[in-house]
Amino acid sequence: xxxxxxxxxxxxxxxxxxxxxxxxxxxxxxxxxxxxxxxxxxxxxxxxxxxxxxxxxxxxxxxxxxxxxxxxxxxxxxxxxxxxxxxxxxxxxxxxxxxxxxxxxxxxxxxxxxxxxxxxxxxxxxxxxxxxxxxxxxxxxxxxxxxxxxxxxxxxxxxxxxxxxxxxxxxxxxxxxxxxxxxxxxxxxxxxxxxxxxxxxxxxxxxxxxxxxxxxxxxxxxxxxxxxxxxxxxxxxxxxxxxxxxxxxxxxxxxxxxxxxxxxxxxxxxxxxxxxxxxxxxxxxxxxxxxxxxxxxxxxxxxxxxxxxxxxxxxxxxxxxxxxxxxxxxxxxxxxxxxxxxxxxxxxxxxxxxxxxxxxxxxxxxxxxxxxxxxxxxxxxxxxxxxxxxxxxxxxxxxxxxxxxxxxxxxxxxxxxxxxxxxxxxxxxxxxxxxxxxxxxxxxxxxxxxxxxxxxxxxxxxxxxxxxxxxxxxxxxxxxxxxxxxxxxxxxxxxxxxxxxxxxxxxxxxxxxxxxxxxxxxxxxxxxxxxxxxxxxxxxxxxxxxxxx
Amino acid sequence: xxxxxxxxxxxxxxxxxxxxxxxxxxxxxxxxxxxxxxxxxxxxxxxxxxxxxxxxxxxxxxxxxxxxxxxxxxxxxxxxxxxxxxxxxxxxxxxxxxxxxxxxxxxxxxxxxxxxxxxxxxxxxxxxxxxxxxxxxxxxxxxxxxxxxxxxxxxxxxxxxxxxxxxxxxxxxxxxxxxxxxxxxxxxxxxxxxxxxxxx
Numbered sequence: 001x002x003x004x005x006x007x008x009x010x011x012x013x014x015x016x017x018x019x020x021x022x023x024x025x026x027x028x029x030x031x032x033x034x035x036x037x038x039x040x041x042x043x044x045x046x047x048x049x050x051x052x053x054x055x056x057x058x059x060x061x062x063x064x065x066x067x068x069x070x071x072x073x074x075x076x077x078x079x080x081x082x083x084x085x086x087x088x089x090x091x092x093x094x095x096x097x098x099x100x101x102x103x104x105x106x107x108x109x110x111x112x113x114x115x116x117x118x119x120x121x122x123x124x125x126x127x128x129x130x131x132x133x134x135x136x137x138x139x140x141x142x143x144x145x146x147x148x149x150x151x152x153x154x155x156x157x158x159x160x161x162x163x164x165x166x167x168x169x170x171x172x173x174x175x176x177x178x179x180x181x182x183x184x185x186x187x188x189x190x191x192x193x194x195x196x197x198x199x200x201x202x203x204x205x206x207x208x209x210x211x212x213x214x215x216x217x218x219x220x221x222x223x224x225x226x227x228x229x230x231x232x233x234x235x236x237x238x239x240x241x242x243x244x245x246x247x248x249x250x251x252x253x254x255x256x257x258x259x260x261x262x263x264x265x266x267x268x269x270x271x272x273x274x275x276x277x278x279x280x281x282x283x284x285x286x287x288x289x290x291x292x293x294x295x296x297x298x299x300x301x302x303x304x305x306x307x308x309x310x311x312x313x314x315x316x317x318x319x320x321x322x323x324x325x326x327x328x329x330x331x332x333x334x335x336x337x338x339x340x341x342x343x344x345x346x347x348x349x350x351x352x353x354x355x356x357x358x359x360x361x362x363x364x365x366x367x368x369x370x371x372x373x374x375x376x377x378x379x380x381x382x383x384x385x386x387x388x389x390x391x392x393x394x395x396x397x398x399x400x401x402x403x404x405x406x407x408x409x410x411x412x413x414x415x416x417x418x419x420x421x422x423x424x425x426x427x428x429x430x431x432x433x434x435x436x437x438x439x440x441x442x443x444x445x446x447x448x449x450x451x452x453x454x455x456x457x458x459x460x461x462x463x464x465x466x467x468x469x470x471x472x473x474x475x476x477x478x479x480x481x482x483x484x485x486x487x488x489x490x491x492x493x494x495x496x497x498x499x500x501x502x503x504x505x506x507x508x509x510x511x512x513x514x515x516x517x518x519x520x521x522x523x524x525x526x527x528x529x530x531x532x533x534x535x536x537x538x539x540x541x542x543x544x545x546x547x548x549x
Numbered sequence: 550x551x552x553x554x555x556x557x558x559x560x561x562x563x564x565x566x567x568x569x570x571x572x573x574x575x576x577x578x579x580x581x582x583x584x585x586x587x588x589x590x591x592x593x594x595x596x597x598x599x600x601x602x603x604x605x606x607x608x609x610x611x612x613x614x615x616x617x618x619x620x621x622x623x624x625x626x627x628x629x630x631x632x633x634x635x636x637x638x639x640x641x642x643x644x645x646x647x648x649x650x651x652x653x654x655x656x657x658x659x660x661x662x663x664x665x666x667x668x669x670x671x672x673x674x675x676x677x678x679x680x681x682x683x684x685x686x687x688x689x690x691x692x693x694x695x696x697x698x699x700x701x702x703x704x705x706x707x708x709x710x711x712x713x714x715x716x717x718x719x720x721x722x723x724x725x726x727x728x729x730x731x732x733x734x735x736x737x738x739x740x741x742x743x744x745x746x747x748x749x
Contacts, residue, residue: 372716
């Protein structure tokens with residue numbers, strides 16, 4: 001029996017898909033959202049440092065499981081099958097809300113220059129650095145809606161580098177914890193401009209949900225108190241409340257069906273009982289995250305697009321990027337640990353742009369609370385990793401360590417990419433993603449600069465021992481994965497137009513970080529949500545019923 | 550998985566089932582007299598193995614290695630907090646892909662000790678144990694004894710798993726009684742939403 005035809009199908013209930021579903025269903029469109037994972041709750045895995053979304057030693061708490069392998073390049077021409085809890089898999093999550101269930105919930109707006117990286121700096125050799133086809137001003141109202149509707153606590157008044165905003169945050173900023181207070185004083189002595197990190201987390205009761213209780217286990221974990229705001233507890237319930245939206249969980253979309261005239265007709269998927277189904281729709285929005293969105297497009301072959309939907313010019317799956325996270329660790333003589341979670345409270349944006357000889361930079365923030373197992377590998381060079389010396393170090397410094405991390409904005413690289421593996425298939429028989437390539441050497445240069453700045457900051461704050469971490473040239477992506485279906489005005493060098501509409505397929509849209517031309521020097525979640533409002537607003541303004549064009 | 554772990558005690562462990570069976574044997578023995586000795590001997594062999602994956606010999610060696618990685622002092626070390634329970638259990642679960650590395654690595658390690666020190670690891674003095682482990686960590690071992698895993702890879706694997714056991718959630722078999730949380734001065738178990746309040 002055929003499934004009832006709907007106006008819109010949304011593939012993926014994460015940061016992008018959740019927002020789009022809300023916008024479309026409130027505009028009166030009938031919507032079906034597909035999510036490969038399930039609804040999840042805190043109680044399933046609690047505060048388990050070995051099984052969460054950040055430390056997945058014993059598996060991912062919030063998906064996916066081993067039914068969804070990937071293939072990664074391990075050297076020239078050698079490939080290896082990896083499971084979702086391995087680092088090189090570059091996992092995000094698979095559940096209703098996706099990464100927004102378990103993220104650290106930093107709520108950054110990108111800066112104006114982040115949308116104009118090429119015209120500001122020029123592309124370095126070996127990079128496809130480009131401007132976005134939209135500006136910060138275009139996206140500003142969407143950032144505002146994301147902040148208001150999903151819920152952000154913050155105060156940018158102390159940050160002179162912040163992009164202009166029309167409305168204040170709906171909730172007051174979180175106060176600094178002990179680390180934040182130490183770092184704030186030091187930053188001011190250095191002439192820097194510290195300010196509280198904006199968070200998709202309730203500093204006061206908001207939207208019918210509780211205020212944060214400052215849990216130690218936050219980043220990587222679901223919230224036991226419903227104070228962390230993701231799409232699963234905000235826009236998705238709003239979408240369902242309209243009566244126009246249906247959410248089908250444990251449903252794996254295998255293909256967007258594109259007809260002989262180059263229009264999307266719907267999606268083929270496997271339902272929760274692994275039965276093949278076909279859902280027709282007037283339009284399709286793909287929001288699977290940078291790797292899975294590109295995979296779905298490449299797996300959607302048709303007569304007009306034999307190499308995958310939107311892939312006439314071989315841009316789908318390319319420019320995979322994340323952030324070249326670098327960090328400095330400092331040991332203190334006095335206790336710096338106060339157990340006020342999640343711990344990351346303070347930031348400086350002084351080094352996001354304007355660094356001599358460098359294209360961009362990073363926001364610097366203090367790190368989320370180091371948990372006991374995670375801390376067991378945080379050691380200055382040469383420090384024994386085991387034995388009595390290890391145990392003594394844990395005892396002495398677990399509560400006397402502060403870390404500052406930088407989310408280094410990366411230079412997009414054409415050959416940092418995901419493709420479809422020619423032989424490996426997942427549990428449902430769908431060809432899996434295979435990842436290859438590496439990041440740009442300029443990212444490492446920026447990383448070195450950023451750790452030098454953060455080391456000065458920590459030393460000023462009183463650290464007696466410091467050491468730094470700069471990533472290697474390996475492939476980036478991870479939970480900040482972006483860039484694989486970039487938006488642009490030239491169909492030959494991009495996948496979608498400025499509204500997320502796939503070139504040449506008028507009723508196929510993308511709404512997630514795949515669209516990001518560059519990924520800012522910040523955590524990307526709020527920008528993905530803002531793009532959801534941008535793309536969703538465009539669709540609902542132009543949808544006139546029946547076929548979309 | 551939350552039942553009592555048969556490998557839990559540090560001394561010779563008797564599972565609850567074994568104790569019950571021995572009690573039963575006592576009754577039978579009283580009834581049938583001399584035949585009981587034979588029954589007891591057979592029962593001794595058919596007692597459930599203490600480990601899911603390891604042999605008794607492998608486990609004995611691994612316990613001694615783990616204890617050097619996280620030695621007991623005024624706070625329990627790897628042995629008393631259940632490192633062997635964690636590793637053994639996870640090798641039959643989420644870490645099953647490392648089974649071969651343990652089976653082969655432990656055998657290479659055993660032979661390395663015999664060849665380099667002329668003694669079993671368990672019989673070495675504490676300082677010699679540390680020296681032996683440092684050699685394995687640095688890969689300074691008889692090359693013929695190690696192929697896959699390499700000595701370094703095997704050592705790093707055991708260190709990682711011992712740390713996971715000691716610092717991870719007790720639900721996985723290690724960190725018995727939240728020993729590491731106590732050592733670090735963290736609330737145990739954490740009372741959600743209450744940990745921000747300083748104790749008087």
